[in-house]
Amino acid sequence: MNILRRGRLQVAPDQDIMRFTSSMEADKQIFNADIEVDKAHVVMLKEQGIISDVDCSAILSGLEKIQQDGITALDTSYEDVHIALEARLIEMVGEDTGGRMHSGRSRNDEVATCIRLTLMMELLGLMEESVDLVGILIKTAGKHHETIMPGYTHTQHAQPTTLAHNLLAHANAFMRDIERIRSAYRHTNQNPLGAAAFASTGFEIDRKRTTELLGFDSAFENSMDAVSTRDFMIESISCFSNMMTNLSRMAEELILWSSSEFGFIELDDRYSSTSSIMPQKKNPDIAELMRAKTGTVHGTLVSVLTICKALPYSYNRDLQEATPHLWRAVMTVRASVRMARGMIGTMTIKKYAMTRATDVGFMTATELADVIVRNTGIPFRTAHHIVGAIAKAGTTPTISILDRLSLEIIHEKLSDKGLTENAIRMALDPVDNVRKRGIQGGPSPLETKRQIAFIKKNIMFVKKDIRRSYDKINQASHKLSKICKKYK
Numbered sequence: 001m002n003i004l005r006r007g008r009l010q011v012a013p014d015q016d017i018m019r020f021t022s023s024m025e026a027d028k029q030i031f032n033a034d035i036e037v038d039k040a041h042v043v044m045l046k047e048q049g050i051i052s053d054v055d056c057s058a059i060l061s062g063l064e065k066i067q068q069d070g071i072t073a074l075d076t077s078y079e080d081v082h083i084a085l086e087a088r089l090i091e092m093v094g095e096d097t098g099g100r101m102h103s104g105r106s107r108n109d110e111v112a113t114c115i116r117l118t119l120m121m122e123l124l125g126l127m128e129e130s131v132d133l134v135g136i137l138i139k140t141a142g143k144h145h146e147t148i149m150p151g152y153t154h155t156q157h158a159q160p161t162t163l164a165h166n167l168l169a170h171a172n173a174f175m176r177d178i179e180r181i182r183s184a185y186r187h188t189n190q191n192p193l194g195a196a197a198f199a200s201t202g203f204e205i206d207r208k209r210t211t212e213l214l215g216f217d218s219a220f221e222n223s224m225d226a227v228s229t230r231d232f233m234i235e236s237i238s239c240f241s242n243m244m245t246n247l248s249r250m251a252e253e254l255i256l257w258s259s260s261e262f263g264f265i266e267l268d269d270r271y272s273s274t275s276s277i278m279p280q281k282k283n284p285d286i287a288e289l290m291r292a293k294t295g296t297v298h299g300t301l302v303s304v305l306t307i308c309k310a311l312p313y314s315y316n317r318d319l320q321e322a323t324p325h326l327w328r329a330v331m332t333v334r335a336s337v338r339m340a341r342g343m344i345g346t347m348t349i350k351k352y353a354m355t356r357a358t359d360v361g362f363m364t365a366t367e368l369a370d371v372i373v374r375n376t377g378i379p380f381r382t383a384h385h386i387v388g389a390i391a392k393a394g395t396t397p398t399i400s401i402l403d404r405l406s407l408e409i410i411h412e413k414l415s416d417k418g419l420t421e422n423a424i425r426m427a428l429d430p431v432d433n434v435r436k437r438g439i440q441g442g443p444s445p446l447e448t449k450r451q452i453a454f455i456k457k458n459i460m461f462v463k464k465d466i467r468r469s470y471d472k473i474n475q476a477s478h479k480l481s482k483i484c485k486k487y488k
């Protein structure tokens with residue numbers, strides 16, 4: 001007999017209804033967290049004198065056994081892991097004992113607590129993997145401070161830069177992603193347990209105690225908020241979406257760069273596929289899938305936002321439908337980060353193809369205009385006009401051509417105003433262009449070295465922060481299992 005339905009409901013749902021209703025599949029993600037939450041709750045109930053020592057001991061032993069057997073041993077005809085687990089416990093230790101576990105609690109606060117605990121571990125894992133990705137980006141950048149390549153705007157040759165500068169641009173974006181995830185972690189790190197259905201409980205429970213035993217930083221201020229909100233989920237998935245967009249843009253560059261048109265890199269065989277008909281093909285499928293999975297993650301964000309947007313407070317079953325999107329999003333972003341790390345770390349960089357590509361597209365035009373301004377004192381807009389006219393003509397800039405054009409445009413020769421052939425030659429050198437851009441943020445080798453040092457320092461702080469969070473959770477779970485041993 002179904003322990004949940006036997007009182008109020010007479011007719012059991014058929015299999016089709018159960019498939020529609022059950023969260024058992026997605027609950028695999030929270031099975032371990034659910035056991036931890038049960039243990040913490042039971043320990044607290046005993047310490048508060050709400051259940052007896054004997055009942056506590058029997059329940060804890062039962063939970064231990066259920067944990068060892070795993071979720072597959074549970075009765076899947078129940079609608080979720082929480083009630084299936086309770087039913088199993090009652091089967092093992094009897095209702096007079098097992099039937100006391102759910103005192104002062106609801107599945108509403110229970111599920112919110114389980115999701116938060118599980119998500120916290122996922123966020124820490126994602127942060128670690130992201131730090132790894134940034135690590136490989138700065139390591140690769142460190143070898144390419146002087147690898148000159150074209151920089152693009154509108155996918156058109158724009159100005160010379162270096163591979164280090166390009167990779168560090170992505171590294172900085174991922175550092176911000178990590179920052180955002182840290183902030184999502186802080187908002188996830190709150191204990192809903194004790195909110196019960198939404199109105200808390202008349203049992204004298206100790207919310208501080210379960211907060212401590214589960215390793216949360218604090219307990220929810222308001223019990224209705226605790227069970228109603230999924231904004232922590234939305235915040236996390238927003239971070240994932242943002243990060244996926246950053247990953248996708250990097251993937252897009254890897255796809256372009258590995259084409260014959262660019263020929264800047266060759267991806268490792270592991271991160272490539274071939275064609276079933278064209279034997280010569282080496283395709284960047286992993287990068288393409290990363291680009292595509294970005295759409296999947298954005299979809300999860302819109303799904304959860306839409307599921308939540310019109311829900312009256314407090315708990316509604318709709319909330320169950322949001323959770324699988326969270327797991328899908330976090331698995332996808334974590335895998336994508338690992339793929340990106342692998343691709344960057346194993347790709348072959350074709351330095352000379354990159355540098356050769358700076359010969360075309362007149363990418364030094366900006367520097368030429370700047371040099372004209374600095375040497376002659378004419379306004380930048382006027383120099384822009386003159387150099388633009390040369391670009392249109394498609395001729396190599398020399399002092400005589402520049403003089404002819406400036407005579408037409410401003411009725412003066414630039415050579416009379418201090419421009420020299422040597423200054424022009426220097427302006428047209430891509431290496432010199434890069435070297436000159438040494439102000440904060442620029443691509444000069446000295447500056448990209450400084451940028452790497454800055455990121456390295458930040459990584460140290462992030463790593464410390466991740467360590468601290470792991471330590472807190474591990475210490476709590478250690479403590480909880482020691483207490484459980486004692487009470488068993």
Ligand code: ARG
Binds near residue numbers: 023079080107111315
């Ligand atoms: N499986 C449910 C979920 O994920 C657990 C909470 C069920 N609560 C309820 N009142 N039906 O949201």
